[in-house]
Every structure is written in C-alpha cells, then in structure tokens.
Amino acid sequence: MPDTAWPAPFTDPDVTAKGETRASVAFKGLKTLWFNTGTLCNIECVNCYIESSPKNDRLVYLTPQDAAPYLDEIDAMGAGPVEIGFTGGEPYLNPHMNTLAAMALERGHEALVLTNAMRPMMRPGVQDGLADLQRRFGPRLTLRVSLDHYTPALHDAERGAGAFDETLKGLAWLVQNGVRLSVAGRKAMAESEAEARAGFAALFARLGADIPADDPGRLVLFPEMDPEGAPPEITTACWGILKLDPATIMCASSRMVVRRKGADRASVISCTLLPYDEAFELGQTLGDSLAPVKLKHKFCAQFCVLGGASCSA
Structure with a gap:
C-alpha cells in the first residue's frame, strides 16, 4: 500500500504531520481577558512576539466603545471579577489607556498593564x-514592565541602545508613586533561572x-520564541507523556480582544501571541x-506546552 500523505506540520487542525491526533485545549472558565490596545510601539524589538513597531498598525487602537461590550459580557456570564490584561504594542501610546484601565477597575476587576515604561x-x-x-x-492595578535582563547590554541588545536606562527611569517613577509592579524578562538571556532571579x-x-x-x-521569565524553529507538534498523547493537565494551558482560561485595521468592530482570538492567524x-x-x-501553531508548542509559559499573572 502507498504511504499516507500527511499534512505539513502545524497546518491541519486535527492531524499532525505524523498522522497523530492533534491536541486541543477546552475552555474551562475565564480567568483573564486581554485587550490588545494596538500594535504600534515606540520601539522595535529584535524578537517581539507580535512584531510591534512604530509602523505596525495591523491592530488599531482599541477604544472604550470597543471594550465595554466585553466587560458587559463578563457581568452577564457571572464570570467576574477576573484579571483584565492590557497589551500591545505599547499600551500607553493608546490615548484611551488610562480610561480603559479605569473601566475594568471600576467593575471590580484587577487590571494588568504590560509596558516598556519608556517615554509614552x-x-x-x-x-x-x-x-x-x-x-x-x-494594588488592584499592576504594571508589568518589560526588562529583558538585569544588565544594560543584554536588554539593549533586544530593544536598542539606551533602552535599559530609559526603562529604569520609568520603573523608578512607578516605585516612587506606589504603583504595584511586576517585571517580564526572557529565559534565553539568563545564565540559569536561579542566577537570573538573583x-x-x-x-x-x-x-x-x-x-x-x-x-x-511577579518576575515572569518568558521563553525565547523562534519563528523559524521546528518544535514538535503537540498530540493528545503528549498530555500523559509530559504529565501536563491541558487545563493549565493559557487558552483554557483566557481570551484576547483585538480590532483589526479596517474592521468595523472588535473580535476575540484565543491567544495573545497569535493576533494575525485567522485559525485562532x-x-x-x-x-x-x-x-x-x-494547538496548530508552533508557538503553542514553544511557548505554552513545552515552554510552560503564560502571559497571565
């Protein structure tokens, strides 16, 4: 008999390139609703997960009118209070950012804002x-500041010369004003996790x-992502092999709201890392x-399943 022609990796929603059943993650209940405030950013990082830059406006600024129906839905579902996360791009380029955070906080939710703490x-x-x-x-408001490493050289290699010093100025201001803080770094830039935390x-x-x-x-160390990499596909057997409960994967408890350039309204996607893939x-x-x-994208394997990471607090 001829060999079965299986699909290319990460293409078929149900079958891997080896003909195995692709894993999926069932929704278990809302813990975090993310709002992408827009993909424009004041800087362009070497390895930005969603290619944010001063020119990337594929996701436009989210407005209070965009966000309100989703906050209403949380109330109608009886799902709150939850964590409302704001990411970008750089959220503080969006002129509505403080209003959006206030809307979430006034309804009793916690707000988490991801920022580079720079000029915006x-x-x-x-x-x-x-x-x-x-x-x-x-403390119901937390700002998570992106600081790729605790040394200027490694942080600036990712974000540009002088970025470390500018971010530290923003961090110092937040400390002085009593804002609850967390920091996001990257595992690939660390000697080991223990040394990095020290x-x-x-x-x-x-x-x-x-x-x-x-x-x-409070100090989140994300895995480095390689768009050109070839991680293994995640099958239904992987949960047992890895001794991993799919309910712990980010898309079991979170969703993200985006508004695409040219769209007449916002929409919901399954993952903060995949805003451009229509399959999500x-x-x-x-x-x-x-x-x-x-789980039909390589980031599902690299970041969530094998990387053990989550964007939520």
Whole structure:
C-alpha cells in the first residue's frame, strides 16, 4: 500500500504531520481577558512576539466603545471579577489607556498593564492618570514592565541602545508613586533561572522596588520564541507523556480582544501571541469564543506546552 500523505506540520487542525491526533485545549472558565490596545510601539524589538513597531498598525487602537461590550459580557456570564490584561504594542501610546484601565477597575476587576515604561508612559498626562488610578484602586492595578535582563547590554541588545536606562527611569517613577509592579524578562538571556532571579533581585533592591524576584507571577521569565524553529507538534498523547493537565494551558482560561485595521468592530482570538492567524479567531463576542482551541501553531508548542509559559499573572 502507498504511504499516507500527511499534512505539513502545524497546518491541519486535527492531524499532525505524523498522522497523530492533534491536541486541543477546552475552555474551562475565564480567568483573564486581554485587550490588545494596538500594535504600534515606540520601539522595535529584535524578537517581539507580535512584531510591534512604530509602523505596525495591523491592530488599531482599541477604544472604550470597543471594550465595554466585553466587560458587559463578563457581568452577564457571572464570570467576574477576573484579571483584565492590557497589551500591545505599547499600551500607553493608546490615548484611551488610562480610561480603559479605569473601566475594568471600576467593575471590580484587577487590571494588568504590560509596558516598556519608556517615554509614552512618562508623558505628564499619562503619569497624572496613573497616579490617580493608583490612589483610587491601589494594588488592584499592576504594571508589568518589560526588562529583558538585569544588565544594560543584554536588554539593549533586544530593544536598542539606551533602552535599559530609559526603562529604569520609568520603573523608578512607578516605585516612587506606589504603583504595584511586576517585571517580564526572557529565559534565553539568563545564565540559569536561579542566577537570573538573583540578578533581578539585586536590581530591584537598588531601585527600592517591592518586586519579589522568587515569585514567578511577579518576575515572569518568558521563553525565547523562534519563528523559524521546528518544535514538535503537540498530540493528545503528549498530555500523559509530559504529565501536563491541558487545563493549565493559557487558552483554557483566557481570551484576547483585538480590532483589526479596517474592521468595523472588535473580535476575540484565543491567544495573545497569535493576533494575525485567522485559525485562532473565535468570533466577535466572548460567547462565540468558548470552543476548544486546537494547538496548530508552533508557538503553542514553544511557548505554552513545552515552554510552560503564560502571559497571565
């Protein structure tokens, strides 16, 4: 009999290139709803997960009118309070960012904003709004600052000359104003996880920042992603082999709202890392988005299953 012609890796939603059954992740309940505030960014990183840059406007600025129906849905589902995450691009380029955070916080949710803490966040109007949110909501607002390494050389290799010093100025301002903080680094830039956490701990101590470096929710070390890499596909057998519960995978409990350039309204996708892949677009409402997610992208393997990472706190 002739050999069966299986599909290329990460193409068929149900079958891998070896003819095995592809794994999927069932939705178990909402813990985090992400809003992508837009893909424009003040810098262009070497290995940005979603290719944000000063020119990439494939996802446009999200508005309060875009976000409100999804917050209403959470209330209608009885799913709250949850974590509302804001990512980009650089969220503080979006003129509505402080308003969006306030909308989430006023409904009793926690807000997590991912930022590089550089010039967009340091504009006086943005600072005034942040200080007001901190006064009103205290530790329910967290800013997660991107700091790829605790040394300037490795951070600047990713983000450009001078980026480390500029980010530290933003971190210092946040510390002075009592904003609850976490930091996101990258595993590939570390000597080992233990050494990396020790290095970050020393930096936080110098800054006077109350960020426990041994807490993986406050110092998040992400795996490096390789768009050209060839990770193994995840099959249904992998859960047992890896001794991994699919309910721990990010898409079991989170979704992300985006608005594409030219679209007449926002939509929901399954993953913060895959905003351009139509296979991960799940509909225009949260209710539409609750179907199982088939792990048919290499980032599913690299970041979530094998990398053990999650964008949520």
